[in-house]
Amino acid sequence: MIDKAERLLAVKSVKPTSVRILVLAHLLKDAKAQSLKDLEVSLYNTDRSSIFRTLKTFEEYKVVHSIDDGSGMMKYAVCAEGCNCDPKDLHYHFYCTNCSLTYCLLDNPIPIVTLPENFKMHQANMVIKGLCDKCP
Ligand SMILES: [Zn+2]
Numbered sequence: 001m002i003d004k005a006e007r008l009l010a011v012k013s014v015k016p017t018s019v020r021i022l023v024l025a026h027l028l029k030d031a032k033a034q035s036l037k038d039l040e041v042s043l044y045n046t047d048r049s050s051i052f053r054t055l056k057t058f059e060e061y062k063v064v065h066s067i068d069d070g071s072g073m074m075k076y077a078v079c080a081e082g083c084n085c086d087p088k089d090l091h092y093h094f095y096c097t098n099c100s101l102t103y104c105l106l107d108n109p110i111p112i113v114t115l116p117e118n119f120k121m122h123q124a125n126m127v128i129k130g131l132c133d134k135c136p
């Protein structure tokens with residue numbers, strides 16, 4: 001995962017500091033999205049503000065995207081290599097109401113929505129709620 005994290009940072013032109021590699025390797029390990037709190041718990045040797053700053057940098061450079069799944073905490077998931085977080089890169093997310101995990105549904109891009117004239121889209125929050133395959 002360290003190799004993969006380093007490669008992805010290089011692709012996205014982000015300077016690979018040790019905290020960045022650590023956070024990204026951790027996010028890459030699982031298919032699920034993670035909140036700042038999840039990361040804090042897993043990376044207990046790293047302070048909260050470094051993790052937070054790292055996530056903000058990652059968002060800026062399109063290394064991760066944030067997901068508001070309605071759980072009250074923003075979650076973060078790794079973007080695909082060619083992702084620019086453009087409308088065409090946006091996809092549905094799945095939130096399991098039992099285990100509270102959030103997954104990217106990369107094969108399900110969001111439909112193109114025709115907005116009224118002069119309206120501009122900044123974000124689309126498409127979350128499907130239900131039970132994941134690990135929950136009864
Ligand atoms: Zn579940």
Ligand SMILES: [Zn+2]
Pocket residue numbers: 065067077091092093103104105
């Ligand atoms: Zn996603």
